Amino acid sequence: MPRLLWHTPAMRTTFSSFAQVIAHLDARGFFHMELGLERMERALARLFPVRPPLVCVQVLGTNGKGSTAAFLDSLARSHGLRTGLYTSPHFVSPAERIRLDGVPLPEDDWPALADEVHAACPELTYFEFLTVLALLAFVRHGVELAVLEAGLGGRHDATTACPADALCYAPIALDHAAILGPTLTDIAADKAAAIRTAAPVVSAPQFPAARAALEAAAAARGASLLFVGPLPPAVPLGLAGPHQRINAAVALAAWRALAPRFGHPAPPASAAPTPAEADGLARAFIAGRLHSLPACEAHPPLLLDGAHNPHGMQALARHLRQMGRAPRCAVFSCLADKDWLPAARLLQRELGDIPLLVPQLHNERAADASAVAAACNAGRSRPTARAVPDVANALAAARDILPAGPDAAAPVVLCGSLYLLAEFFSLFPHYLTAPAPGLPEVRA
Template identity: 30%
Template sequence: MIIGLEQYKTKWNIHTDSAIHPGLGAIKAALEELGNPHHVGKFIHLAGTNGKGSTAAFLSAILQAHEHSVGNFYSPCIEDLHDQIQIDGKPISPDELASAMQQLSLVKTPLTDFELLTAAAFVIFQKRAPDFAIIEAGMGGALDSTNVIDPKIAIIPSISIDHTHFLGDTIDKITHHKAGIIKKWKPVIVGELPQEAMDIVQETADRLHAEVIQLNYLTDAPLKLKGAHQQKNASLALEAAKELLGLEFNEEKARHGLSAATLAYRFERVLPGVIFDGAHNKASVDALVATIKATFPGRPIHIVMGIFRDKDYAYILRQLETVSDHFTFIDFDNERALPARKLFDESRSERKTITNLCDILPVYGGKEETIVMGSLYLLAVLRNSGRSFFQHYQS
């Protein structure tokens, strides 16, 4: 469940389905009832396995550095659903979301939770009228509820295996979903994709007369977001900004924007000695391990971990065991959560333990760096928890 959504649904007597139902029929019908707010504005659409949020944050910062107002629709939320919809880097207010939900309460078409939030974002963007609105697909692309827009540009940062229950278990199947955000005559910017994926993207673009712009250089701008993969995401955002701004594009302003960009849970130092990272699939864990090796060479690492059950946890553990021999596995309250015992049994580490959210006071300080990683849901709960982590370390 998305944190905080139930209070709005209860207040405005909105009934939705918390399950995922890929398809555009319901969202299109609901938006039609609302007067099609998604037909107004300059949209940028992102789909991909990893890198969407970071690329969106970089692009937003570049556009703001050029004195443009920018709306962002992120997936999932960071702390609560208000920061899932942002204007110029600031979460919308409860009053603003309440006003949108009041409008949505009049919609007769049944929606899922994510469709409801997608529609709310479009309603808010129509009212606030930012110069640009950057929309991150929730999952996949072709059948994702965000795929009702006609964007100025599409961006696909990466493609790898994830969400196999919905998208399929091969690069071929997954790419056909992601490539669904490409629109006729509109350019698509792509990161380093597997050749099989690149072929499908190119075929889709050719059919739609869309230009494919491939990442062929890396920016050297200093970034707050750490890791070689973030240089790639920043470069994608830079290329997108050049396409969107044309002659208005200014290199100095763009570098300033890139250097200022931040995003929670991307190797985020939340306290001295404590980092949060939302790595939860093969590609993102590979990037996390590379970043740990580059940032803390030879430093003892304590991994605190909790993930969903549909992830390749054996692979994730094998990779993490190359940088750490100390693990704490978390049980957390979510129907998709993988029991900590599964992680414990699979782990080859001799220094391992199981805990839960109420008792999560991992050993901290001294020579170890604590990396709390895995489910973004878990990290959001930890950040919000009354017995947090933070209170322990700040006391």
């Protein structure tokens, strides 16, 4: 990877190590939010008096933002572009959030970048600081296409302050209702408010209230709005699950809208993927989204997924049915401030009498594992859920549970919270990167 080329005058050094940058971020408060784009706009104006020389795509929605962003990043790289990918949250280290050509931004680059960001606006929140740092890193490394995943909502999200050349909308559903509003109409209106110019908008199919919000926002700005259907089953994808066919279709349509800017022809919307497009779709990778791992000495076969709300859990359930075999058990955990019970009930309905292990998460917001297990067992003639001390204990217990049928490869499903996956990846960090070398296993 090329080293940074600095174009700014010398300044006082605030950060001398990656650890110092992370300590500063932690002091800002991981969950602390201050609504408004004023700080972001001030920082970007100071760092970039002239608009940065890169094409920027903002990805919004509720479920599927990260996958859509991963597909678009992979599509651009398959056409020879230098890419920057900004996603959230991270599992183990914030370095996961900022990727250059699919590789995390080197820790050695963080202090100098952070110095510039801090000098531009010391008041930035955790997420704002990372967003500006990502954009600065992309400019310094000569990125041609930057893909920015929104963190929460759209109206006040830090990524909305970055001028977008296209916007992608994954499916919008109920989530973060305490912040964005109690109804789907409120939530969709907040996310649609990211449409601030005539830049093209591509969307997955939406519930009527969400569709209406996007249509109104696009019309107000004179932006084209394209709703796409799923890619056909014959197109191989690097990410598993039938719902990924929608996410891939959104990414493909966005790529085709931007391709001429990079000297690539744009096939008609209905055309089958070109060889380069097919390669990009098949190589897409993101950890923790229907992420299959074979058995090893440390754990049985696993299926990891970040499903934590009903919409995500329904997608997981469809994939489990499509697998054609029942999992041997499931590991489910959640945060207390989330409306987790509907998702847990959907998972139990899919599992039937298959065991459900509930580890206690090491997080101040974590739900009590015993209370979760009791709620899952309530009203059932045969209790299936039981609390365990932590993720390591859950994996050990799962290893001792025999598959319901003769299939020894029946996986253990880990789902319910990204923080559950974070504790898993802290035990097995090598699973955070795409299989290498060459093409990863192509999934349905």
